[in-house]
Structures are given as C-alpha cells and as structure tokens.
C-alpha cells in the first residue's frame with residue numbers, strides 16, 4: 464500500500480483525520496504547525512506528539528520533502544532547483560529576488576499536457592499532478608536552502624495550475640494559513656494558459672490572488688498556432704472569462720505576453736492587442752521568448768520589445784517589460800528537467 468502525503472492536508476482536513484484516528488482536535492493544529500511552520504521533514508521531530516500516534520502516522524503517511532537533485536545560481540541571485548520527489552520524478556523551482564522580497568516560482572504538475580509550442584515543460588506531456596504538499600514543500604526546501612523567508616509566490620513553474628485545480632486550492636489554503644508560513648493571497652499569482660471553465664470556477668472562490676493569463680496573441684489564428692488550448696477556448700471566450708473574473712472577484716487580471724520574432728511582435732499586432740483588452744485596467748507583462756530546443760521560435764530583440772511596449776502604452780494599455788532573471792542558468796521553466804530527463808533517457 465502506498466503512503467498518503469500528510470503535508471497535503473489542509474488544517475480542516477487534518478482535523479477530520481485526527482477525529483478519524485480517535486485523537487483530540489488540538490493535535491491537528493499541532494501537527495500542522497510542525498509541518499507548515501517549523502517545516503520538519505520527519506515524524507520523529509514532532510516531540511510533543513504521543514509515540515503511538517507518530518507510529519500510526521509513520522505507517523500510513525509521508526512528509527513531502529524533495530531532495531535537491533541540482534542547484535544553479537545565477538549572477539543576479541536567481542537560484543534554480545531541480546527537485547527529486549519521493550517517487551523519483553523531478554520538478555523545477557526558481558527563487559527570484561526583487562526589491563519587495565523573495566519570490567518562489569513553483570511547479571504544479573510533473574510535465575504538462577497543454578502543448579504550448581514554445582514551452583519546454585510540455586514537450587513530453589504530463590506525467591502526474593503534484594499533491595498540495597509537494598507544491599508547498601518546494602517553498603519550504605528552497606527557504607531552508609537560502610536561509611531567507613519567501614514572501615511571494617508565482618504558480619508559473621512546470622504544469623498548468625488549473626489542470627490540477629483541487630490540489631492547487633488545497634495548496635493555497637495551506638500556504639496562506641496563519642498557522643503555516645502565512646504567505647498572503649495578495650502576494651500570490653496564479654498563471655494559466657486559459658482553461659476557461661476553470662477560470663470561472665476559480666472566480667467563485669473569490670480569492671485575493673492575482674490571476675495572470677498567458678495570452679501571447681490577440682487573435683485566434685495567431686494564438687492557435689502557439690497554443691493548442693486556444694482551439695478549445697478561443698480568444699473571445701477567454702477575454703469574456705477574464706471580464707467575468709474581474710467582475711466577480713473585484714481583482715484585475717494581468718496578461719503575460721512572450722514575444723516571438725516575426726510571429727506576434729508587429730506594430731499591427733500591438734494595436735490589435737490594445738483594442739482587445741483596452742478598458743479592462745489590465746496590466747501586460749512583455750517578455751522576449753526564451754528559445755527552447757526543438758522549437759523554431761526566436762526572441763524579439765530588445766528594441767522591438769520596447770517599441771511594442773510604447774505602442775501599447777500610447778493606446779492606453781499598461782505594459783512593462785519583464786527583467787529576464789537567470790537567463791545564464793536556463794531558468795526558463797522546464798529546461799532543467801528536460802536536460803536531466805534526456806540524460807537519463809526518461810520522459
């Protein structure tokens with residue numbers, strides 16, 4: 464029988480589990496503190512728990528604690544981890560330093576099935592979803608390694624967060640809990656390629672996080688070539704879902720726009736983009752694409768990115784150019800895992 468991940472239980476879930484095990488309710492909070500505040504990785508470290516309970520937990524459960532398989536540090540302070548999970552699968556996590564704090568970019572799945580043409584994470588498809596505790600443990604392991612508190616999270620690593628909805632919701636509950644590391648929802652961004660029904664489902668939760676949409680193109684012809692998900696949920700439907708999301712949550716969405724030379728970077732495309740999202744108060748993050756193996760895409764040069772940005776700004780759309788952190792360590796997600804898999808002849 465395979466063990467369950469104890470780190471994946473929300474405080475509510477843990478309370479129910481303790482009840483099932485015939486334990487007093489206060490044990491749930493104590494164990495939650497051990498797991499998500501003191502960040503222990505062994506049951507034996509929970510010194511205030513009865514031995515019999517610990518033995519029972521040991522028997523049926525494990526604590527998510529990824530091992531650092533590889534670690535790379537960029538000149539700009541960005542750190543990238545290849546983490547090995549309990550079952551041997553690998554995921555990536557990146558730590559970035561900004562003036563406002565330390566941000567962790569975490570993975571939500573092993574691989575991805577969305578098929579975006581420019582993305583390394585999706586090349587071999589999806590292997591499995593990450594458990595809530597496996598998503599959180601990336602933050603804990605990185606925090607211990609750098610010895611600094613992680614203050615912000617972006618769900619922009621490997622995987623599509625809205626394709627692992629329930630586990631991602633549990634992760635958000637765990638990570639923002641005052642009984643855990645207490646990272647506020649306003650410091651969390653969730654990025655999606657645009658799974659429309661799940662955007663609506665997320666809106667109903669009325670969370671205060673930032674929803675970030677990987678738009679990358681303003682029309683169906685262009686976007687479908689870059690992102691197969693667009694065939695299922697075309698641009699008009701996606702933008703309508705964003706408007707509903709803003710309406711329901713009172714939070715503005717932001718758009719990611721990775722710039723590919725000769726594909727989505729012309730002045731006419733900037734105008735089309737501005738016309739599409741003007742009036743939403745949304746913010747656009749521009750970033751030159753990071754070319755990955757097996758893709759014919761190359762990056763728009765810095766000058767043209769700037770020109771695209773000014774055009775958007777002139778047309779009333781707020782746009783910034785993302786700093787490219789960690790480009791000297793192939794920090795674009797999915798690249799490290801692909802390198803490692805190729806070495807080992809795995810997916």
Ligand code: SAH
Pocket residue numbers: 579581582583618619620621622623624654655656657675676677719721750751752753754755795
């Ligand atoms: N699946 C989610 C989150 C993970 S990808 C999503 O699609 O949003 C995080 C961001 O990186 C997305 O905006 C994605 O489109 C972008 N991205 C992926 N590969 C890239 C590359 N090679 N260069 C630039 N951006 C890339």
